[in-house]
Amino acid sequence: MEISLNGKKTDIDEGLSLIELIEQKGLEPERIVVEYNHQVLSKEHWDKTILKEGDNLEVLRFVGGG
Template sequence: MQITINGQLERIAQETLEEMVRRKGLAPEHLVLEHNREVVPRERWAQVALQEGDVVELLRFVGGG
């Protein structure tokens, strides 16, 4: 299936938001995830299955001063 992640089309297998984050090797504790224009709390990532045409934005916190 094809979805958009941070503005880029990607072909993926059927997976949840949590599985996608793990597959990409990202640290969940530093992410905010938006799925189809709705921020999804981290505790719900494992319950949200991605569907054809979904749009996901992954936002990472970066420290600095």
């Protein structure tokens, strides 16, 4: 099924939870933030959130800045 991940159409497995996707991508959960369908989603909800077709995910991390 297809979701939008950081603005790109991305194919993922059905029934995948958000935390599973994050792990698949090799990211450290404690170092990133997620906006799920335009709402900030705190970390305690990541394992309960099962991704659905058409979901919009923004995954961000800190970079250098002034």
